[in-house]
Amino acid sequence: MTSYLVLLGILVCFSAILALALNFQWGLGGMVNFGLTGFYALGAYASALFMLKGGANSFFAVVGAMAVVAAVCGLVAFITLRVTEEDYFAIVTLGVGEMLRLVALNEDWLTKGALGLTGVPRPFGDRIAPEYYQYFLLALAIALLLATLWFLNAVARSPFGRLMRAVREDDVVAATLGKNVLWVRVRIFAIGGGIIGLAGSMHGFYYQYIDPTQFSNIVLAYGFMAVIAGGRGAHGGAIFGAAAVMALLEGSRFLKDLVPALDSDQLAAIRIIIIGVGLIALLIYRPQGFLREYRLKVSP
Amino acid sequence: MTEILRAAGLHAGYGTGDILKGVDAELGRGRIVTIIGPNGSGKSTLIKTLAGLLPARQGEIELEGKRLNDLSPPKRVRAGIAYVPQEYNVFRNLTVLENLKIAREFMGAGRSQERVLDDEVAGLFPELSEHHKTQAGNLSGGQRQMLAFACALTVRPKVLMLDEPSAGLSPKYMGDVFDKVRRVNAMGVSILLVEQNAREALRISHTCIVLAGGRVRAVAPANEVLGMKDLNSLYLGDATLH
Amino acid sequence: MLQTTFNGIITGVIMTLPALAVTLLFGVLKFPNFAVGAMMTVAAYMAFALNAQLGWPLLPATAAAAVAMGVLCIGIDQVTFKPLRERGGITLMVASLGLGFILENIARFAYGNSARSFAIELARPFRFADVRMNQEQMITLGVSTAAMVAMWLLLTRSPMGRAMRAVADNPSLALVRGIESPRVIRWTWFIAGMLLAVGGVLIGMDRALEPPMGSNYLISVFAAAILGGLGSPLGAFVGALVIGVVSELSTLVVPPNYRIGVPLCAIAVILIFRPQGLFGSPYIRK
Numbered sequence: 157m158t159s160y161l162v163l164l165g166i167l168v169c170f171s172a173i174l175a176l177a178l179n180f181q182w183g184l185g186g187m188v189n190f191g192l193t194g195f196y197a198l199g200a201y202a203s204a205l206f207m208l209k210g211g212a213n214s215f216f217a218v219v220g221a222m223a224v225v226a227a228v229c230g231l232v233a234f235i236t237l238r239v240t241e242e243d244y245f246a247i248v249t250l251g252v253g254e255m256l257r258l259v260a261l262n263e264d265w266l267t268k269g270a271l272g273l274t275g276v277p278r279p280f281g282d283r284i285a286p287e288y289y290q291y292f293l294l295a296l297a298i299a300l301l302l303a304t305l306w307f308l309n310a311v312a313r314s315p316f317g318r319l320m321r322a323v324r325e326d327d328v329v330a331a332t333l334g335k336n337v338l339w340v341r342v343r344i345f346a347i348g349g350g351i352i353g354l355a356g357s358m359h360g361f362y363y364q365y366i367d368p369t370q371f372s373n374i375v376l377a378y379g380f381m382a383v384i385a386g387g388r389g390a391h392g393g394a395i396f397g398a399a400a401v402m403a404l405l406e407g408s409r410f411l412k413d414l415v416p417a418l419d420s421d422q423l424a425a426i427r428i429i430i431i432g433v434g435l436i437a438l439l440i441y442r443p444q445g446f447l448r449e450y451r452l453k454v455s456p
Numbered sequence: 457m458t459e460i461l462r463a464a465g466l467h468a469g470y471g472t473g474d475i476l477k478g479v480d481a482e483l484g485r486g487r488i489v490t491i492i493g494p495n496g497s498g499k500s501t502l503i504k505t506l507a508g509l510l511p512a513r514q515g516e517i518e519l520e521g522k523r524l525n526d527l528s529p530p531k532r533v534r535a536g537i538a539y540v541p542q543e544y545n546v547f548r549n550l551t552v553l554e555n556l557k558i559a560r561e562f563m564g565a566g567r568s569q570e571r572v573l574d575d576e577v578a579g580l581f582p583e584l585s586e587h588h589k590t591q592a593g594n595l596s597g598g599q600r601q602m603l604a605f606a607c608a609l610t611v612r613p614k615v616l617m618l619d620e621p622s623a624g625l626s627p628k629y630m631g632d633v634f635d636k637v638r639r640v641n642a643m644g645v646s647i648l649l650v651e652q653n654a655r656e657a658l659r660i661s662h663t664c665i666v667l668a669g670g671r672v673r674a675v676a677p678a679n680e681v682l683g684m685k686d687l688n689s690l691y692l693g694d695a696t697l698h
Numbered sequence: 699m700l701q702t703t704f705n706g707i708i709t710g711v712i713m714t715l716p717a718l719a720v721t722l723l724f725g726v727l728k729f730p731n732f733a734v735g736a737m738m739t740v741a742a743y744m745a746f747a748l749n750a751q752l753g754w755p756l757l758p759a760t761a762a763a764a765v766a767m768g769v770l771c772i773g774i775d776q777v778t779f780k781p782l783r784e785r786g787g788i789t790l791m792v793a794s795l796g797l798g799f800i801l802e803n804i805a806r807f808a809y810g811n812s813a814r815s816f817a818i819e820l821a822r823p824f825r826f827a828d829v830r831m832n833q834e835q836m837i838t839l840g841v842s843t844a845a846m847v848a849m850w851l852l853l854t855r856s857p858m859g860r861a862m863r864a865v866a867d868n869p870s871l872a873l874v875r876g877i878e879s880p881r882v883i884r885w886t887w888f889i890a891g892m893l894l895a896v897g898g899v900l901i902g903m904d905r906a907l908e909p910p911m912g913s914n915y916l917i918s919v920f921a922a923a924i925l926g927g928l929g930s931p932l933g934a935f936v937g938a939l940v941i942g943v944v945s946e947l948s949t950l951v952v953p954p955n956y957r958i959g960v961p962l963c964a965i966a967v968i969l970i971f972r973p974q975g976l977f978g979s980p981y982i983r984k
Binding site: 507508509528529530533534538539541544545546547548549550554557558559560561562563593607611 | 857860861863864866867868870871872873874875876877878879979
């Protein structure tokens with residue numbers, strides 16, 4: 157039981173980091189990232205490949221993965237600079253995410269395609285005894301989560317943070333004040349991307365194998381649910397949201413014991429239906445997500 | 457009852473804070489009333505609230521004594537109050553004919569009545585009949601204004617509200633618009649006009665309402681206001697007029 | 699090459715109805731609805747239930763499924779999208795994403811993951827000028843053409859069709875011209891539901907019936923609607939054919955697994971450089 161809770165804890169931690177990234181890009185930056193799943197996969201594969209093919213140790217693999225995802229996100233933000241409608245930006249990022257997943261599925265020489273990568277090394281994997289490893293991983297996960305929180309808070313309070321809010325509220329005004337709106341957007345998206353890369357790396361450490369089926373659009377739903385459940389902008393909210401979502405999802409695993417008559421396909425289907433219903437219910441009944449959509453003045 | 461449209465204590469706005477801060481206004485039956493005022497005084501907001509596009513946060517709106525506050529815009533149109541917005545007042549992707557058709561299709565008028573109205577409108581707006589198949593988006597600014605005007609008229613409303621009908625028009629079209637307003641009024645339609653070109657509008661109006669800072673500053677017969685050299689003093693609330 | 703082009707035309711034709719549904723929904727509701735793929739799936743399975751399980755011929759089964767889907771869509775809108783109407787595009791898009799999950803997995807729950815097919819008599823494919831065609835493709839061409847003609851008549855000749863176009867053009871003006879938006883919205887969903895149902899059956903005939911069948915087409919259908927211009931029915935028709943043909947032809951130069959790359963790139967390129975597509979116009983949101 158403890159073991160189960162520890163594993164759940166780790167899951168909550170890196171899901172929370174993912175939610176924080178989405179919250180940063182969307183809630184504070186006003187850029188909706190529907191390609192979340194694809195960038196997350198990119199982070200996971202990059203980190204695993206740096207270790208497996210590049211022989212890097214876990215630290216450099218994580219840094220490398222963060223850099224890769226940050227760079228790709230920055231590039232995407234740069235190319236889409238002209239797409240000013242929120243909806244359209246979301247569709248474009250969805251497309252990019254899909255492209256990334258497609259590459260992961262098809263470029264066998266790099267990613268082993270549908271088979272995926274196995275035997276992903278973990279930080280200090282061989283130095284800590286297996287019975288204790290999960291506690292270490294949990295501690296590491298919590299530490300990384302806190303570090304991310306601290307970092308994002310620092311950014312939000314910095315001059316750059318004020319700039320971000322100005323651009324989000326009215327980029328025409330910001331532009332006339334001489335601020336380089338494009339560059340701000342690129343940086344926001346890139347920073348968020350780096351954090352997604354971190355979450356992706358941790359995904360690899362947790363599961364120790366990576367395959368394309370782990371990266372379905374459900375990840376996107378999780379991310380949005382966590383951010384919306386947690387409430388607007390506030391970073392702490394994203395964590396609460398991630399915990400709540402994970403509790404809901406993991407809890408639904410116990411369905412199997414309650415209803416033995418259903419087969420595993422059907423149970424899997426029901427779990428996803430629950431996610432979908434949960435997402436919609438959240439949107440309808442918990443509107444404190446993003447005040448920006450009400451077009452009111454938002455105080456940070 | 458001499459007034460056909462009445463607003464009392466109207467408050468309305470877009471975000472936090474009200475733009476209309478307690479507006480009382482009346483439109484006499486068969487009259488033309490022009491609302492003038494500086495930019496930002498709430499003229500357009502008032503008309504939009506009367507049309508139902510903006511909810512009245514406080515106050516009453518009555519058409520022939522019937523309370524309009526809870527009616528949606530389409531229901532208000534059916535009750536007899538038509539509105540021509542200042543901009544984006546035609547369906548650009550539809551043809552002229554389709555614009556005219558759609559204006560009355562959902563009003564519940566019978567077929568025979570439709571033909572009568574068609575003839576009336578055609579008589580008033582001869583310039584539109586050549587362009588029936590043209591897409592409204594391809595018309596000139598002046599032609600679009602005429603089309604917007606015609607659409608609002610197609611069901612013989614009791615009250616017609618026009619938001620700056622002469623905005624952006626050449627002098628020729630401007631004169632044409634005000635001429636048509638007068639003729640429509642002669643047909644029995646009560647008209648509420650919001651105008652920047654105050655003098656032109658006042659020339660055809662019976663009454664003038666001065667709106668500034670979201671409040672009514674003065675109500676006076678139009679020709680008295682016309683006689684004033686300086687309208688600005690009115691805007692500042694100098695109520696020596698009445 | 700000719701064969702590939704023909705296959706592309708068929709794929710394109712299959713996509714015309716869903717693309718039209720997407721564009722109509724976008725025009726009236728002002729947001730991209732990601733649940734359309736799953737809606738096609740559910741409708742196809744409904745037709746399957748009538749056809750393969752109850753023994754109805756495919757045509758009446760499709761017609762019944764179309765009406766059922768139309769009504770179902772109205773219901774779904776009332777429960778899911780209507781409460782969120784004022785909330786903005788992103789919320790609606792996310793909700794439609796969730797809805798897609800729900801619908802697809804209802805199909806999965808009811809019918810499992812293995813592929814099914816409709817019960818239609820087998821007929822031998824025939825050749826025409828070096829191109830192999832089969833009965834299903836002929837039916838697809840016939841049905842889609844009939845549906846497109848019906849839609850064209852609806853949109854240009856009927857009051858409701860005009861109202862839908864008016865609301866798509868300028869929602870607040872539509873209100874002050876006496877058009878009740880809830881009624882237009884209901885009709886739009888009903889028509890979209892029917893279009894998606896027929897599209898779903900055509901996909902089921904062309905490929906097979908399995909839970910992801912509709913979602914597999916989601917990106918291509920959106921690319922078609924976006925290329926044509928979101929909100930433009932003519933655009934949806936043209937866009938679908940273009941995307942269909944180009945996607946198929948691209949398999950001649952690009953590995954087949956990347957076929958989806960064409961619609962994806964098309965979406966990105968169009969939204970970046972010409973968001974109104976070929977025939978769309980920059981619309982007015984309020």
